[in-house]
Amino acid sequence: RIAYVNGDFLPLEEARVSVLDRGFLFADGIYEVSAVLEGKLVDNESHLIRLERSVGEIQLAMPETRERIEEIQKELIARNSLVEGVVYLQVTRGAADRDFAFPKGVKPSLVMFTQEKNIVASPAAQKGIAVKTLPDIRWARRDIKSVALLAQVLAKQAAVEAGCQEAWMIEDGEITEGGSSTVFIVTKDDVVVTRPNSNAILPGCTRKALLALAEERQIRIEERAFSVDEALAAKEAFITSASSFLQPVVTIDGKQVADGKPGPLATRLREIYIDFAR
Ligand code: PDD
Numbered sequence: 001r002i003a004y005v006n007g008d009f010l011p012l013e014e015a016r017v018s019v020l021d022r023g024f025l026f027a028d029g030i031y032e033v034s035a036v037l038e039g040k041l042v043d044n045e046s047h048l049i050r051l052e053r054s055v056g057e058i059q060l061a062m063p064e065t066r067e068r069i070e071e072i073q074k075e076l077i078a079r080n081s082l083v084e085g086v087v088y089l090q091v092t093r094g095a096a097d098r099d100f101a102f103p104k105g106v107k108p109s110l111v112m113f114t115q116e117k118n119i120v121a122s123p124a125a126q127k128g129i130a131v132k133t134l135p136d137i138r139w140a141r142r143d144i145k146s147v148a149l150l151a152q153v154l155a156k157q158a159a160v161e162a163g164c165q166e167a168w169m170i171e172d173g174e175i176t177e178g179g180s181s182t183v184f185i186v187t188k189d190d191v192v193v194t195r196p197n198s199n200a201i202l203p204g205c206t207r208k209a210l211l212a213l214a215e216e217r218q219i220r221i222e223e224r225a226f227s228v229d230e231a232l233a234a235k236e237a238f239i240t241s242a243s244s245f246l247q248p249v250v251t252i253d254g255k256q257v258a259d260g261k262p263g264p265l266a267t268r269l270r271e272i273y274i275d276f277a278r
Pocket of ligand 1: 033181
């Protein structure tokens with residue numbers, strides 16, 4: 001595999017950043033994950049716009065223009081002959097002696113690599129996934145796609161230990177989002193409900209595209225927060241993310257959602273999103 005590090009394409013095992021990199025020392029950095037389907041980036045502009053916003057929110061300049069970043073992503077896909085999977089990219093404040101405040105005259109680092117993944121032919125998407133709920137212990141700026149992911153690492157590990165595939169994080173009695181996904185339910189009268197964007201969640205690119213696709217098809221949408229009880233009483237539940245598109249949720253803390261099978265609207269929306277991604 002070939003990775004990209006600050007201007008160079010290198011074999012992954014030779015790709016290195018400094019131990020003084022602030023991404024490593026302080027999680028002082030931003031990341032993005034874009035899907036690749038049939039060798040092509042999916043909805044990448046959305047990811048680059050969000051990257052630009054995230055880096056701005058931590059007072060960092062874009063390391064390269066959006067156009068140049070996309071060129072590098074495409075070159076990496078080509079060099080890795082990646083057909084289906086993800087491109088990961090990370091921007092950090094760079095390497096400098098350890099001091100909390102921003103170092104002067106330091107260049108941000110830009111790192112990218114690819115990972116193969118079957119997103120379309122995914123058993124999880126066919127069967128649906130199990131989720132575990134946990135308290136949301138993260139900071140107050142979850143709209144920034146920061147590399148500080150320890151809360152999600154712990155939540156998703158607890159989910160895996162409980163035999164689940166995703167963690168749902170709860171705050172003030174309501175679900176904020178998944179460990180690495182946006183959460184949706186479908187009400188008894190076929191309204192797709194998802195939490196509105198705010199500092200409490202990451203504004204999902206998949207969420208945005210899916211809501212637009214649903215609206216074009218006159219599917220009813222409501223943006224509001226909801227509780228675990230409401231999700232358990234819902235007709236359907238599902239999650240979205242760049243690396244999974246849409247996955248139906250069939251159990252929450254071991255309790256079935258409806259009949260415990262992927263719902264019709266989730267299945268239809270997944271097909272609609274796959275067509276869009278192609
Ligand atoms: N995660 N919420 C959180 C906390 C996320 O980490 C992600 C994405 C999403 C969905 O956003 P999008 O649709 O733009 O991927 C929501 C990526 C895939 C990851 O960390 O691997």
